[in-house]
Amino acid sequence: MKKILIVEDESLVGHHLKLILTSAGYKVTGISESVNEALTSIDEQKPDLVLLDIHLKGVSNGIDLARKLTERNMAFVYLTANFQGALLEEAKSTMPFGFIVKPFREDDLLTTLDVAFYRHQNSLESSRQQEMELNQKLKEIRNYDGDRVQKLLRVADKIQAYVPFDYLNFILKNANSTTVTSIGFLRIGFDEYQVLGEQELLNVTGIDHISLKNIYSSLPTLNRAKYFNDEEFDHLCNQNSLSKIIADTYDFESALFFPVLQDNSVLIRYEFYSRKGNTYGQQHVALLSRLLNVLGSILENDRQKIITDHQPSVLSTEPLLPKERIRDFDGIVGQSRPMLTVLDHIDTISPLDTSVLILGESGTGKERVAKSIHALSGRSGKPLVVVNCASLPANLIESELFGHEKGAFTGALEKRTGKFEMASGGTIFLDEIGELPIDLQVKLLRVLQEQEIERLGGRGPIKIDVRIIAATNRDLEKEMEEGRFRLDLYYRLFVFPIIIPSLRERIDDIPALTNHFISYFSKKYKKQISGISPEAIAQMLDYAWPGNVRELEHLIERTILLSKTSIIEQVLLPKHPSDKTSSEPQAGARMKTIDENERDYIINVLKNCNGRIRGAGGAAAVMGLPPTTLHSKMKRLGIK
Ligand SMILES: Nc1ncnc2c1ncn2[C@@H]1O[C@H](COP(=O)(O)OP(=O)(O)OP(=O)(O)O)[C@@H](O)[C@H]1O
Structure with a gap:
């Protein structure tokens, strides 16, 4: 018999729900009126699903509870009388398994629950399968006895889809810090990574050898996995100088540290960094913890080695592709x-x-x-x-x-x-x-x-x-x-x-797509066209692309057919209203709100700083704001 916990502070509604659910064959484990009561009941009764009202008495509401349920991988369905705008968006972001709007019909309630159970089971099944696949792949990598960098690269590449990162740093350090190896993999394409060993780190960050040694020897240990979002990320950068220089160099906004081996003689840790804020959560820690054995054993051989091996590895700054798996996505072009x-x-x-x-x-x-x-x-x-x-x-x-x-x-x-x-x-x-x-x-x-x-x-x-x-x-x-x-x-x-994002959300892909279509259509129409001028590309980057990739494809086809030169100098963009035209106010035009002006200002500063938020010369420094404050402003104003 499936067990459901009702979280509802209107007792009449709670009891009505209980009657319906009981007569439909469910076991109701209780009716909780607040988030704390619900959490205690969940620990004691272990329900299979939680049916929760969004509006609850007290400081925490149903959405706060939902976040905790997501971390525990539990199914839940929202119940509410009014569901609009920001609240709906916030509720959706918690990935519920269903919504029920009051007043509801009994049939709708039961169908929604039925579907929620099915979806939860399916998503569990699908993530279980994915996890098994990952575990299997990591075991294969563990047995790989080639070069260490190649081995770690394979780990980075495999894990990316499960714990997303822009930079994965492997830290290997012995107890008295006489040997510290840090090997970082910076993602620069789908399965392309740039390797950053010690020498490369010195080159890109501009710090000297002695300072890096000092930074290494003062690396804080961590007893357990921890993720760092928002202020916590700033705090991490204040405590950990290696994190600070890496974050400042590449504009990272969040991180997750996962120690796999840590005892009196050695520290081995996976450090994930992301350019997006709030990337990591309990679900990532839980997944990594389930894979702890294999993640640790991949580096087991290095355990002894780092104590005896004083030579830093010679690493290449060339982008690396994991050998024998350069994937072709059936001609999909895009690296944004x-x-x-x-x-x-x-x-x-x-x-x-x-x-x-x-x-x-x-x-x-x-x-x-x-x-x-x-x-x-x-x-x-x-x-x-x-x-x-x-x-x-x-x-x-x-x-x-x-x-x-x-x-x-x-x-x-x-x-x-x-x-x-x-x-x-x-x-x-x-x-x-x-x-x-x-x-x-x-x-x-x-x-x-x-x-x-x-x-x-x-x-x-x-x-x-x-x-x-x-x-x-x-x-x-x-x-x-x-x-x-x-x-x-x-x-x-x-x-x-x-x-799939619209082309407007991935303008970085426009040059590659344009070149792809130029080469395709010039071959098709037997024309000798080898490229496109920077001015024409700039025009294309500035266009709003209502028709997305198909529109771009047709435009290049037409341009190739009409072109008389070997380099395309001009593309005949249709006169769609571009969203990037002059910001000069028109006579009689509506005045901008303070928020709109602030948004424009931040966008302009970001453009001038090439999108860089943190570090010297970053937008936060230019505006005199802490990066996290700028980040929350951007979030509030919908700036991506
Ligand atoms: N990332 C890409 N790389 C290369 N070609 C692309 C890419 N995305 C789309 N195309 C090309 O753009 C055209 C439109 O793509 P497709 O038909 O897959 O879009 P769609 O979203 O299915 O469109 P619709 O909603 O109209 O059915 C096709 O010719 C496709 O090959």
């Missing part, structure tokens, strides 16, 4: 941070059989991503069948997807095999899933649950083995609110979402 996250997700999810939901504006590359997932999966030898749900007439979708028998309906002259059967053993990509009529959504749900389909006019269900990847550019949550998309289907598909 947001795109690297998408590639990490593709890399993680491809080998598993989980359904995937790809979200993103039109033309951002959703189909490309789906193809890449299929190509990197164990199903790549089998078909990938693409179905555009928007382009099929409503009355034909069902027979297109599931097939029909001869004579199943007027006009069904022949038997037809549906797309699901065509994809047998492979993958089906359901593009524009938001357009699927509601009655077919029910049938799709059944396919997901039962792994079987029914042909129109057929005699019974047919078992199928197909992985489902769906995509949409619609706001599915809004579609659900307006009754056009089924909640249960949404949650079943949402097990692993991949969100």
